Amino acid sequence: MSPLPTRMVNRWQNRQEPGPGQGTLYWHILVGDQPEARDLAHTAQKRLAGFRGLHMTPIEWLHITTLVVGPTGETTTEQQRTMLTAASQLLAALPPVTVTLSRVLYHPEAIAVAAHPSDPLRQIRAAVQTATLNVTGHEGHTEGSAQWTPHMTLAYSESDQPADPIIAALGRKVQAAEFNINTVTLVAQQGPERLWDWRPIGTVALGCH
Template structure:
C-alpha cells in the first residue's frame, strides 16, 4: 500500500468546498464502521477515519467565495429535483492502493447524483476549476487512509474474513461542506447547505 498523504497534501490552512454524503444520522453505517475498528487499529500504518467524520465524497470543488457558494447551491437545487431519493447498500470493505474503502451499491443512482452535482457546479465555477471529468464515477466511503508504504496483504485477507453485515440507507440529500485537511490525520468540515433530492 502507498502513502495516501504524499499525494493528497493541501496547502496549509486551505479550505475546499465539497459535495458529500454524510452519515451522522445513520447508525447502521456507524455499526458497520465500528465492526472494523479493532482490525484497523492493529495497523499503525493506517489513519482510521473517526465515526463523526465518515463521508462519501460526491464532488471535490475547491476554494469558493461566499457568492460562489450561494450560486453553487442555487444551481444544485433544480438539478437534484430531477434525482429521486434512492436506497444504497454500504459494504464490503476492501484494501486499495492507498487505504481501506467501502463499496457503495448500486452505482447507477449515486452516479446520477454525482453527474447532476458535477454539471450544476461546473455551470457556476467552470469545468477547469474542478478535478477533471472521470470516465466513470467511483462511489466509495473511506474507513482509513494509509500513512506509509507497506505490505497490506495480511490486512486484505483479514478484511475478507471479517465481512460484517452491510449497512443500508436511503439517500435523500447531498451536503455542501467547507472542508479542511488535518495533515496525516483526517478531514473535517463545516456544513454549508443541504440540498434535498426529488421534491422533498
C-alpha cells in the same frame, strides 16, 4: 480500486495539501448520521485497529465523496450559495436512494466499502457537477482517478507495509449495511485532509419538489 494491492503506502508523503488559511471545497454525501453506516465502520475499524499506520475516518465524518469542486479560494460565498440553489433545482427531480455497503475495496492509500447501486449515485454526481459547471465554469474532478467509484472510506494508509495481513483481517466483504440517502452537502475542508476540519456550507435534499 482493483487489483488488490500488495503494499500499503503513505497517502500523504508526496501529496500536496492546503496550507494555513487554505481549504478544498467538496460535494459530499455525509452518512455519519446513519446508524447502519456507523455500525459497519465501527466493526470494520475495530478489526483494523491492531495495524499501525492506518488513519481511521472519524465516525461523524463518514462520507461518500461525490465531487471535488476545487480550492475554497477559487469560489466566492455568493457562488457557493448559487451552486446550492442550482443543485437543489436539479436534485429535486431525483428520488432518495437506498444504498448498500458490503464489498471491501483496497487501494494502496486507503480501505473503503463500495456503495451500490452505483447508477442512482452517478445521477446525483452528474447533478452537482452540472450545478458546479454552470456557476464556476469548471465541472470539478474525481479525487485520485478519472473514474468515479462510489465508496465510503474506512481508513487511510499513512505508512508503508504489506497489504496481505490487512486484507486477511478484514476480508473482501463485511456484513451489509443498507440505508437511505436523502441529501448532498457542500463542505469546505480547511487545511490538511487528516485534520478533519470540515465546515458544511449547505445541504440539498433529493426529491424535494
